[in-house]
Amino acid sequence: MDGHEELAAEFEARRGRLRAIAYRMLGSAGDAEDAVQEAWLRLSRAGGAGVGNLGAWLTTVVSRICLDMLRARRELPYGEEPPERAVAAGDGPEEEAVLADSVGLALLVVLERLSPAERVAFVLHDLFAVPFERIAAITDRSLPAAKKLASRARHKVRGTSALPAAELDRHRGVVEAFLAAARGGDLGALLDVLAPDVVRRADPAVLPPGMATELRGARAVAEGTVLLRRRARFAVPALVDGRVGLVVAPRGRLLYVLRVSVEGDRVAAYEVVADPARLRGLELAVLDAPASPSVP
CATH class of the missing domain: 3.10.450.50 (Nuclear Transport Factor 2; Chain: A,)
Incomplete structure (x- = not known):
C-alpha cells in the first residue's frame, strides 16, 4: 500500500464521524457529503504534509467548510433554497430521513435558527465534545467569545418552558x-x-x-x-x-x-x-x- 492509499484508508476510517458533524451543522445529507468530499480533496492535494493529528485536522477543515456554506446560505433571501445537488446513490430521501430521525427533526429545525458561528460552536462542543480552543480557531473568535457562542446557542436550543x-x-x-x-x-x-x-x-x-x-x-x-x-x-x-x-x-x-x-x-x-x-x-x-x- 502506497502513501496515498494509506491516507485514503485513514480518511475513510473517519468519514462517518465527519459526515455526522457536517450533517448536524448543515441539516442536509447531500450538503454534508459535499463538505466531507471537499475535505478529502484538500487532504489529498496536501498529501498529508504538515498534518499532525489527522482527526483534529479533518474536523477543523470540515467545520470551516460548513461554516462557509452556512454563511453563503444566510445570504440568500428568506425562503429561497440553494440549487439542489444531484442525489448520489445511497443518498436519497430515505437515507436522509433516517439521519434526520437519529439527530432529531426538532433539533435540526432549531439549529437552522442559529447564526452560522453559533451552530458550529454548539454542534462541535455540545454534540461532539470538541474543545473550545479548537472551536475558537475554527470560528476566528477568542476563547471567551467561543464559549459565549456555544452558551448562547445552548440557551436557544433548550428554550424556556412556560409551564412547570x-x-x-x-x-x-x-x-x-x-x-x-x-x-x-x-x-x-x-x-x-x-x-x-x-x-x-x-x-x-x-x-x-x-x-x-x-x-x-x-x-x-x-x-x-x-x-x-x-x-x-x-x-x-x-x-x-x-x-x-x-x-x-x-x-x-x-x-x-x-x-x-x-x-x-x-x-x-x-x-x-x-x-x-x-x-x-x-x-x-x-x-x-x-x-x-x-x-x-
Missing part, C-alpha cells in the same frame, strides 16, 4: 397521543384526545383548495386531521413559545408549526402556522436537551 415540569410532561403526553392518532388516521383515538368543543385554525397555504381554515367540534376537527394525516409522519413534538407543540419538517426543512392548547387531558385547540413571517416570530426549542456524547 410536571405540567409540561402531561401536555407532552397529550400532544404525543394526538400525533399518534393523526399518523394512524385513527378517528376514534382522535375523538378521545380532542375536547368536544375543540377548534382548529390553519393558514390557507397548508390546506387543500376549498377546505375551511377554521373547524369547530371534535368530529369536524378529527375528520379534517385524518384528511391531512400523510403530513403527520413529518411532525415531531417541540417547544413552541414555551409550550408543547409540533413542528412539521420533511428532511429537516420547516414547513409549518402546530401551536397546541391543552386543557385537562385533551387538546382544546390547535393552530397550523405556515406563513413565513409568522413562523419567524415563533420561539422554537427542543423538548429534551441533546446529550453530549464522548468523542470516539
Whole structure:
C-alpha cells in the first residue's frame, strides 16, 4: 500500500464521524457529503504534509467548510433554497430521513435558527465534545467569545418552558397521543384526545383548495386531521413559545408549526402556522436537551 492509499484508508476510517458533524451543522445529507468530499480533496492535494493529528485536522477543515456554506446560505433571501445537488446513490430521501430521525427533526429545525458561528460552536462542543480552543480557531473568535457562542446557542436550543415540569410532561403526553392518532388516521383515538368543543385554525397555504381554515367540534376537527394525516409522519413534538407543540419538517426543512392548547387531558385547540413571517416570530426549542456524547 502506497502513501496515498494509506491516507485514503485513514480518511475513510473517519468519514462517518465527519459526515455526522457536517450533517448536524448543515441539516442536509447531500450538503454534508459535499463538505466531507471537499475535505478529502484538500487532504489529498496536501498529501498529508504538515498534518499532525489527522482527526483534529479533518474536523477543523470540515467545520470551516460548513461554516462557509452556512454563511453563503444566510445570504440568500428568506425562503429561497440553494440549487439542489444531484442525489448520489445511497443518498436519497430515505437515507436522509433516517439521519434526520437519529439527530432529531426538532433539533435540526432549531439549529437552522442559529447564526452560522453559533451552530458550529454548539454542534462541535455540545454534540461532539470538541474543545473550545479548537472551536475558537475554527470560528476566528477568542476563547471567551467561543464559549459565549456555544452558551448562547445552548440557551436557544433548550428554550424556556412556560409551564412547570410536571405540567409540561402531561401536555407532552397529550400532544404525543394526538400525533399518534393523526399518523394512524385513527378517528376514534382522535375523538378521545380532542375536547368536544375543540377548534382548529390553519393558514390557507397548508390546506387543500376549498377546505375551511377554521373547524369547530371534535368530529369536524378529527375528520379534517385524518384528511391531512400523510403530513403527520413529518411532525415531531417541540417547544413552541414555551409550550408543547409540533413542528412539521420533511428532511429537516420547516414547513409549518402546530401551536397546541391543552386543557385537562385533551387538546382544546390547535393552530397550523405556515406563513413565513409568522413562523419567524415563533420561539422554537427542543423538548429534551441533546446529550453530549464522548468523542470516539
